Amino acid sequence: VSIALRIAYDGTAFHGFVRQAGVRTVQAELAQALSRIYKQVVEVRGASRTDAGVHARGQLVAFDPPLEIPTEGLLHALRGELPEDLGASAAWEESGPDGGPLNPRFGNDGKHYAYRIRIAPDRNPLTDRYEWHTRQALDLDAVREAAAHLVGEHDFSSFRAADCQSKTTVRVMTGIRAGEAEPRDQAPTEAGRLVGQCRVVVIDVEGQAFLKNMVRVMVGTLVEVGLGKRSASTIPGLIAAADRTKAGDTAPARGLTLVEVKWPRRSG
Amino acid sequence: VSIALRIAYDGTAFHGFVRQAGVRTVQAELAQALSRIYKQVVEVRGASRTDAGVHARGQLVAFDPPLEIPTEGLLHALRGELPEDLGASAAWEESGPDGGPLNPRFGNDGKHYAYRIRIAPDRNPLTDRYEWHTRQALDLDAVREAAAHLVGEHDFSSFRAADCQSKTTVRVMTGIRAGEAEPRDQAPTEAGRLVGQCRVVVIDVEGQAFLKNMVRVMVGTLVEVGLGKRSASTIPGLIAAADRTKAGDTAPARGLTLVEVKWPRRSG
Numbered sequence: 001v002s003i004a005l006r007i008a009y010d011g012t013a014f015h016g017f018v019r020q021a022g023v024r025t026v027q028a029e030l031a032q033a034l035s036r037i038y039k040q041v042v043e044v045r046g047a048s049r050t051d052a053g054v055h056a057r058g059q060l061v062a063f064d065p066p067l068e069i070p071t072e073g074l075l076h077a078l079r080g081e082l083p084e085d086l087g088a089s090a091a092w093e094e095s096g097p098d099g100g101p102l103n104p105r106f107g108n109d110g111k112h113y114a115y116r117i118r119i120a121p122d123r124n125p126l127t128d129r130y131e132w133h134t135r136q137a138l139d140l141d142a143v144r145e146a147a148a149h150l151v152g153e154h155d156f157s158s159f160r161a162a163d164c165q166s167k168t169t170v171r172v173m174t175g176i177r178a179g180e181a182e183p184r185d186q187a188p189t190e191a192g193r194l195v196g197q198c199r200v201v202v203i204d205v206e207g208q209a210f211l212k213n214m215v216r217v218m219v220g221t222l223v224e225v226g227l228g229k230r231s232a233s234t235i236p237g238l239i240a241a242a243d244r245t246k247a248g249d250t251a252p253a254r255g256l257t258l259v260e261v262k263w264p265r266r267s268g
Numbered sequence: 269v270s271i272a273l274r275i276a277y278d279g280t281a282f283h284g285f286v287r288q289a290g291v292r293t294v295q296a297e298l299a300q301a302l303s304r305i306y307k308q309v310v311e312v313r314g315a316s317r318t319d320a321g322v323h324a325r326g327q328l329v330a331f332d333p334p335l336e337i338p339t340e341g342l343l344h345a346l347r348g349e350l351p352e353d354l355g356a357s358a359a360w361e362e363s364g365p366d367g368g369p370l371n372p373r374f375g376n377d378g379k380h381y382a383y384r385i386r387i388a389p390d391r392n393p394l395t396d397r398y399e400w401h402t403r404q405a406l407d408l409d410a411v412r413e414a415a416a417h418l419v420g421e422h423d424f425s426s427f428r429a430a431d432c433q434s435k436t437t438v439r440v441m442t443g444i445r446a447g448e449a450e451p452r453d454q455a456p457t458e459a460g461r462l463v464g465q466c467r468v469v470v471i472d473v474e475g476q477a478f479l480k481n482m483v484r485v486m487v488g489t490l491v492e493v494g495l496g497k498r499s500a501s502t503i504p505g506l507i508a509a510a511d512r513t514k515a516g517d518t519a520p521a522r523g524l525t526l527v528e529v530k531w532p533r534r535s536g
Contacts, residue, residue, distance in 0.1 A: 008455050010393045055394060058456040079391070087393045089455040123347070123355045125278045126323060126525075130394070184452070187276050187357040188326040188528040257394075260456040 002062045002102035003071065004263075005030075005044075006090040009056050011253065012129050013085055016052040017059070026050070026086060030061065033081035037074070040066040047104035047261040048111055051213065053253030055130065058260035062094075062102040109262035110174060110208045115219045115255050118183065120198035126185035131200070132255035138201055138226030140178055146225040147176040147203070149235035150218060157242035159218050160211035161250070169242070171214070173207040178222070204259075213250050221248035270330045270370035271339065272531075273298075273312075274358040277324050279521065280397050281353055284320040285327070294318070294354060298329065301349035305342070308334045315372035315529040316379055319481065321521030323398065326528035330362075330370040377530035378442060378476045383487045383523050386451065388466035394453035399468070400523035406469055406494030408446055414493040415444040415471070417503035418486060425510035427486050428479035429518070437510070439482070441475040446490070469494075472527075481518050489516035
């Protein structure tokens with residue numbers, strides 16, 4: 001039986017989830033910690049291949065333990081072995097659908113990402129790791145109108161990295177919502193001196209699966225709509241074009257968090 | 269005329285506010301940025317000598333510009349010169365009370381600090397930079413009862429660092445409040461699996477001036493009360509003892525933020 005782990009990380013100092021030679025990645029750090037605990041080489045499989053700099057609250061990974069350690073004891077051992085920017089919050093035993101190894105890339109009920117945009121005259125050193133800072137106001141109604149066109153089943157070829165390797169480009173977005181959140185850790189208002197207003201926009205994206213950079217290209221395009229650089233009514237044509245060069249810039253990684261890989265209760 | 273700056277910083281990578289040889293400090297980084305802008309050596313004076321690792325949203329500093337740059341242009345230039353974990357949100361011209369150089373240590377209307385404590389079974393890599401993580405529940409009513417004893421004018425000798433240099437030890441706390449805040453960036457609840465509850469307690473402390481480590485020693489002591497290790501009724505005796513060894517441990521720097529140095533409107 002495999003062990004599933006719910007993990008969270010601050011992506012700032014990681015070159016993404018997937019192991020790559022010569023750089024610090026979530027997959028390698030977690031495998032190293034587990035290998036120290038089990039005193040054997042352990043490899044982990046993740047549900048989402050988050051990009052360099054992208055954060056996670058509810059990433060899901062699985063591995064095959066070379067010997068039996070109760071999940072409570074395993075979580076306790078991981079607390080001592082993981083670096084400060086990577087943590088595990090839950091562990092449980094679970095087999096794959098055929099009784100074989102569990103692979104969380106398959107069988108999950110979709111993913112929820114959240115993208116935070118902070119609109120303010122100045123950077124905020126206390127939130128910059130987790131937000132895209134911009135000085136220009138966004139028309140939230142226009143963003144919502146554009147987002148509505150992206151919901152549903154579409155060919156998302158226009159919204160993926162140029163080097164995306166996926167053979168299929170049709171994906172289903174189950175929901176895209178744009179809303180305002182309370183700004184965090186704002187500088188105090190000056191006595192008698194106007195300090196610029198701050199507004200935080202959060203774009204929540206939920207879907208079964210995503211292409212490489214897809215959320216960030218969608219957000220970059222939605223922001224262009226919000227800035228009035230393109231109109232919401234152009235989105236259906238942009239989808240139909242199936243051409244990455246027609247969409248907006250890829251939004252910075254720092255604003256994106258994998259909130260949850262949804263997982264059905266199968267056992268336990 | 270001096271220039272006052274409202275600054276914010278993530279204290280994690282700073283060895284505190286005050287310049288020290290061989291380490292990275294807020295005072296030195298800011299002075300270096302200003303010196304590059306003015307092409308002459310500029311020194312800055314701060315209102316609060318925050319410890320290593322302590323954050324600030326509304327620290328106040330002042331300096332004497334060697335040549336005239338309008339404050340809007342100065343803020344713009346600072347945006348380009350300051351590192352990512354240090355930012356300036358407001359700038360204005362102001363003289364000291366005698367028409368001489370402005371020193372924000374004097375003439376401010378007090379300081380507001382906030383201390384965040386996260387009570388949860390596991391660390392959270394997305395909030396650990398800004399919160400003290402503990403696994404044990406706190407009795408918030410007991411914390412409030414103890415805090416009430418600290419409000420007002422007292423000799424705070426029991427609540428300062430062993431190496432605190434201040435000659436006077438009487439200070440006035442104008443308010444200490446303990447409350448709950450919405451937890452940030454929590455891991456998702458597992459489908460059908462109990463994941464431990466998370467609670468965030470924020471202790472807000474306001475006073476005219478503070479001794480070295482004073483907020484952190486007060487918080488460490490209040491947490492011991494919340495954990496049942498000492499009773500709230502022992503606080504008056506602890507104050508009267510005027511003995512640092514009788515108070516609780518110094519709470520970790522990471523949970524503390526200088527929210528605001530209050531500044532009266534004098535001009536502009």
